[in-house]
Amino acid sequence: MTRHSILFVVIAAAILVAPVGPLNGAGASIAGTVKVTGLATSADVVVYVQEAPGTFPPGKPVVMDQKSMQFIPHVLPVVAGTAVKFVNSDPTPHNVFSPDNEKYNLGTWPQGQSKDYTFNKCAKPPCVYTQLCKVHPEMEGYIVVLQNPYFAVTDKAGHYEIANVPPGNYTLAVWHTRTKAQPKPVTVEAAKPATVDFVLAR
Numbered sequence: 642m643t644r645h646s647i648l649f650v651v652i653a654a655a656i657l658v659a660p661v662g663p664l665n666g667a668g669a670s671i672a673g674t675v676k677v678t679g680l681a682t683s684a685d686v687v688v689y690v691q692e693a694p695g696t697f698p699p700g701k702p703v704v705m706d707q708k709s710m711q712f713i714p715h716v717l718p719v720v721a722g723t724a725v726k727f728v729n730s731d732p733t734p735h736n737v738f739s740p741d742n743e744k745y746n747l748g749t750w751p752q753g754q755s756k757d758y759t760f761n762k763c764a765k766p767p768c769v770y771t772q773l774c775k776v777h778p779e780m781e782g783y784i785v786v787l788q789n790p791y792f793a794v795t796d797k798a799g800h801y802e803i804a805n806v807p808p809g810n811y812t813l814a815v816w817h818t819r820t821k822a823q824p825k826p827v828t829v830e831a832a833k834p835a836t837v838d839f840v841l842a843r
């Protein structure tokens with residue numbers, strides 16, 4: 642091979658292995674504050690891009706723990722197709738079931754054991770799956786299956802940040818267990834952070 646043809650092969654290989662989608666660094670964040678009126682905390686609100694162009698691979702497997710008699714995290718958004726590992730960290734047996742969408746009951750297991758469930762049956766995101774435990778009726782968690790990875794969950798102060806969203810025009814929506822708000826349009830320009838705030842009320 643000549644030096645030129647070697648260079649060509651190297652460049653061609655670099656193009657082939659480059660990730661599909663926006664170039665690194667071309668995106669920008671969407672961030673802001675969500676105020677949940679009438680509640681002590683503005684945490685656990687899912688803020689998400691309703692629909693982004695293209696299809697998205699499942700995210701890496703994520704954990705939902707059962708610890709101190711709670712589902713942790715309380716609210717867990719995932720990209721469609723992502724596997725969730727349900728872990729029991731308590732010295733008492735817990736069960737995991739959901740009455741929503743295709744419905745499932747993963748059974749009951751003791752401390753230190755886990756079961757996986759893959760969320761690949763959501764036909765039209767968002768799909769919300771309430772997580773319940775037959776042993777402890779007061780336990781409740783939520784898994785929200787979304788079309789794309791551009792989502793975030795608010796902290797106690799209501800802050801959220803969605804990193805590295807490709808430039809484009811989107812609809813930004815929110816999901817919360819008890820309150821609602823209308824989606825809002827947002828335009829993302831390259832390397833220019835966008836700010837979108839919400840007020841949620843019953």
Ligand SMILES: [Cu+2]
Binds near residue numbers: 734735
């Ligand atoms: Cu339980």
